[in-house]
Amino acid sequence: MELKKNFYKILIFKAMLFFLIVIWGGYNQIVTSKIENNFSFLDIGGLGFLIFSIFYLWSCYSLYKLKKNSRVFFLSLVFLFLIFGFLAELINPMQINHDFFYIFVFYIVSPLFFILQGIILTLIYFTDLKLNFVK
Numbered sequence: 600m601e602l603k604k605n606f607y608k609i610l611i612f613k614a615m616l617f618f619l620i621v622i623w624g625g626y627n628q629i630v631t632s633k634i635e636n637n638f639s640f641l642d643i644g645g646l647g648f649l650i651f652s653i654f655y656l657w658s659c660y661s662l663y664k665l666k667k668n669s670r671v672f673f674l675s676l677v678f679l680f681l682i683f684g685f686l687a688e689l690i691n692p693m694q695i696n697h698d699f700f701y702i703f704v705f706y707i708v709s710p711l712f713f714i715l716q717g718i719i720l721t722l723i724y725f726t727d728l729k730l731n732f733v734k
Contacts, residue, residue: 602722606722610663613659613715613716613719616711628645651680654676658673661673
């Protein structure tokens, strides 16, 4: 029971970190678009990240509810996040403002977020918690 409570706490904390990362991404998109004067609500990267974010938060909610297929869905999204994140950076490097928000998110929030993803994947695949995902 304690394992499940800790899992829920970690999942909620990770979701809050994800919101911070999304807010930071939106902030940077607005700041850089003002500099470059090419802001578009139809930006494919931004739209793709919005759709991904909705799926990611849905997968976290499904994990919280211990839905049967949520483990595979979450694992798939973690891999997509890594692949698309690196591909996007290679194809079109982000032009970001290196302010305090950047330092906080890039050096504190983002590494903590990735560590928590690893902890969650470990919990849902390698502990007794995996037995709860049968609903």
